[in-house]
């Protein structure tokens with residue numbers, strides 16, 4: 247029996263501000279923390295229902311990732327550690343927006359529509375980032391779960407990908423790993439130590455310098471400190487922006503570095519030495535360095551995808567395994583990366599809509615799918631059959647040394663990767679392992695291909711839904727005339743490409759442009775912004791040319 251009275255009573259402690267309407271977007275709910283208490287309570291309720299429906303443990307992560315400190319947000323995690331199924335995103339929106347007196351009816355409607363049996367107790371895993379508001383908000387999630395009489399486990403401070411990992415472990419009877427933070431550290435560290443133990447000590451840190459890690463003043467820095475003892479000194483690193491003094495995501499972190507195309511504050515840059523930045527919940531990573539002239543060089547998600555897929559492809563060849571390898575990107579991928587992957591690497595490249603769930607699902611269609619958003623969110627997924635073949639080969643006693651070593655390295659790679667979602671820590675360890683094994687410096691990695699100069703801009707419009715897109719968001723179908731205008735502008739530049747799309751997380755239209763020079767990419771982005779402003783209902787000041 248379910249005690250809906252508990253829900254009624256406890257929901258009064260987490261009241262919804264009348265009239266407030268929010269939407270479960272690309273990254274769950276995300277807004278100012280002041281508006282989220284009722285959302286959290288209700289996501290606790292919904293997670294419990296989802297857990298009953300799937301008869302599995304479900305995760306709820308309280309974070310607003312790279313957003314400012316005063317924001318917060320929440321995402322649900324499905325049984326295999328994936329983003330929650332799309333159909334449930336609309337339940338999340340309905341439940342969140344139900345006025346106080348309609349909450350129970352909305353809840354019961356979902357139970358009915360999904361034919362959820364309420365007999366068994368559910369289990370919900372809860373985690374949170376380091377924001378000041380996160381503790382109270384995660385308590386609201388726990389209240390939601392317990393108001394239905396269900397169980398929860400509060401993991402407290404964790405990175406987003408750690409919670410995804412924990413959920414998957416719990417639902418796969420330990421075959422993916424141990425459902426504890428220690429299990430996470432052990433699994434990843436062991437794989438990292440195994441891969442790098444094959445490299446002689448001199449090559450290990452290829453440019454002989456410790457890796458500089460910018461923790462964005464968030465959870466990632468905390469968790470790297472926890473992990474350090476497990477790594478058995480195989481990775482030499484220094485942490486910056488570790489949260490002891492600076493503000494979360496302020497002038498630092500992966501999003502700042504990628505969008506501003508400059509190094510973060512708080513990190514001592516030394517020419518030629520490699521640095522990386524996590525974002526606020528440690529599910530994204532970018533690398534960068536300064537050249538001797540002090541110029542900033544960024545190695546973003548596209549460069550990471552290229553490094554990792556090249557490594558895997560070479561190992562597959564060496565091991566004699568015939569598995570289909572694909573790289574999944576979005577329209578934001580630099581044109582040079584797509585060209586390199588298709589023409590030089592000869593791997594399948596697919597382009598999908600922005601948002602990790604789209605990339606993840608596309609990648610799952612292949613034996614091995616490497617996916618990365620240009621902003622540094624990504625991972626590798628292996629099909630069950632690919633994993634079995636790799637494991638089988640690695641254990642085959644009749645193999646030659648060469649094939650055996652490649653197969654074992656592939657097996658270690660499978661274990662090093664967090665297959666549930668992009669994970670800054672796991673990605674970083676894989677990148678460091680690849681650089682060590684291949685003896686590559688960050689400069690050599692950077693030279694694999696040269697990025698086309700590019701620019702991203704935002705345009706404010708009255709209603710961003712005025713813009714519709716097709717072809718994985720690369721072409722606009724409305725408003726009328728916009729795509730023709732963009733085509734006309736793009737035609738004036740060389741090596742040029744530009745597209746526009748409504749953001750799923752901010753109230754803006756995003757403009758992306760790339761061209762042969764930075765000045766041209768800037769002009770192209772500006773001209774396209776102007777077209778958006780005039781044809782799609784721009785508000786406020788007209789866009790200005792970039793300096």
Ligand SMILES: CC(=O)N[C@H]1[C@@H](OP(=O)(O)O)O[C@H](CO)[C@@H](O)[C@@H]1O
Pocket residue numbers: 272273311578600601602619621623748749750751752756
């Ligand atoms: C250009 C860009 O970086 N867009 C980001 C951003 O989405 P928008 O829909 O563009 O606002 O936030 C998403 C969630 O974090 C992330 O998946 C995506 O890559």
Ligand SMILES: [Mg+2]
Pocket residue numbers: 311312525526527528529530
């Ligand atoms: Mg994030």
